[in-house]
Amino acid sequence: MSFRLTARNLSCERDGRYLFEGLDLNVGSGDLVRVEGPNGSGKTTLLKILCGQLGDYEGEIFWNEQPMRRARGLFLANLLYMGHTPGVKAGLTALENLAWYQALVGEKSSEARRFKVLEEVGLAGFEDVPAAQLSAGQQRRIALARLALIERPLWVLDEPFTAIDRHGVAALEQRLLAQVKRGGSVLLTTHHDLAPLGRIKSIALGPGASGERHVHHE
């Protein structure tokens, strides 16, 4: 598995000020990359720009060295994006949410697999409960079940640790590690301490902080 998401000289202005300016970044196979910065520094905006959800930016984005406007389809086929809200359908059960998501992204797997994945994220016994009747953490777990349900090389995750408990955090950390160990990559924002996960690339946003640095946690 070899792939690369690259941004060059990326800038984004909001309300007459730059959230980031001249930003370069590289996300490739095996990378765990964290976008960090204070509230309002542009982390969500950056992830959305990279994933093609916002078009009002300057600079260039490439997928496998091809300009994104030409590589969009291939890029999306490799991407799993999770926004900072869980994005589950309130009226659908946990199980139906997964089936709905699979249909949306054109992936097939069995009902048995969906049961298994819900069990893996701690939702055994809640498969047939409408999402609206589940807690915030349980709804987040439905969203996280997508990580196990479909295989995509690049994960872009906006605050994936929000609302989950200690056991959920440990399980998600293991899932992130497994993704990079098998040659995938993770680009995420989080206020959670990622030190136990080892080598992390960090993109710092905020006043005077724009840029990429490498953080090594041994």
Ligand SMILES: Nc1ncnc2c1ncn2[C@@H]1O[C@H](COP(=O)(O)OP(=O)(O)OP(=O)(O)O)[C@@H](O)[C@H]1O
């Ligand atoms: N559509 C928009 N129009 C104008 N300004 C916007 C728009 N979307 C976001 N902003 C502004 O851009 C800034 C960055 O927002 P963003 O959500 O990217 O920050 P963030 O770093 O993810 O913050 P947080 O840590 O609070 O989630 C904020 O000041 C926000 O008000």
